[in-house]
Amino acid sequence: MKFTKMQGLGNDYVYVNCLKEKIENPSELAVRISDRHFGVGSDGLIMINPSDKADFEMEMYNADGSRGEMCGNGIRCVAKYVYDYGLTDKTSISVETLAGIKYLDLTVEDGKVSLVKVDMGRPELEPSRIPVAAEGDRAVDEPITVNGKEYRMTCISMGNPHAVVYVDCDVKELPLEEIGPGFENHERFPKRVNTEFVRVIDRKTVEMRVWERGSGETLACGTGACAVAVSSVLNGLTEDEVTVKLLGGDLRIQWDREKDTVYMTGPAAVVFDGEWKE
Secondary structure: OEEEEEEEOOEEEEEEEOOOOOOOOHHHHHHHHHOOOOOOOOOEEEEEEOOOOOOEEEEEEEOOOOEEOOOHHHHHHHHHHHHHOOOOOOOEEEEEEOOEEEEEEEEEEOOEEEEEEEEEEOOEOOHHHOOOOOOOOOOOOEEEEEOOEEEEEEEEEOOOEEEEEEOOOOHHHOOHHHHHHHHHOOOOOOOOOEEEEEEEEEOOEEEEEEEEOOOEEEOOOHHHHHHHHHHHHHOOOOOOEEEEEEOOEEEEEEEEOOOOEEEEEEEOEEEEEEEOOO
């Protein structure tokens, strides 16, 4: 099986062109191929499939084999793959995901995609649709107790569930390995949750670390950065357009409240091509 390892801000996945390849059990393969000691090493597996609803379909699996609805960094790499590897010559494409069809605009330099702007769609704020156990029509600045400590969270779905938590300290100092699993597997999240720990730098800049369900801490999370931008506006902390600084680099996020859609702009890169033999 031929594959390409790609990364968006260090959020890395193994990509397979399933217009040519066939994968019998992608969930099991995702676990083996993602292993950083015995496999290729990645945050998961992404299959690029044909689609009867869009130009392509993105089918993604986390490193633990669980199916993921959507990945912002991952879908940017899909856009780069299909253009750079000659599957399309269009610079505006549509990609089907479990979170709906996403629309992407590609910036091409010297024949290769350098930046991708993604219409990430409408942020979902209704608790039952995120899902999170909460009263009222929104879970904004909501208290939650994790491992005996109370936090305040704002919950948003960008096709997958996110809990945004603001901290006063440098996010790099947080013991995420201890805190993250407590949020991910908390009883208030029936489908588990991705958790973003955020420090506001100014009205146009925030920094974050993320604990992703099924993968643990990753260097970046596109849907998480979008959730952070929306949460920061809802909590009155930033403007509608913000630079989100992640461990792997920066993303530019805009919440167009008139259209009620979120735009994410960031890079995508090929790491290497390879062949998986079993």
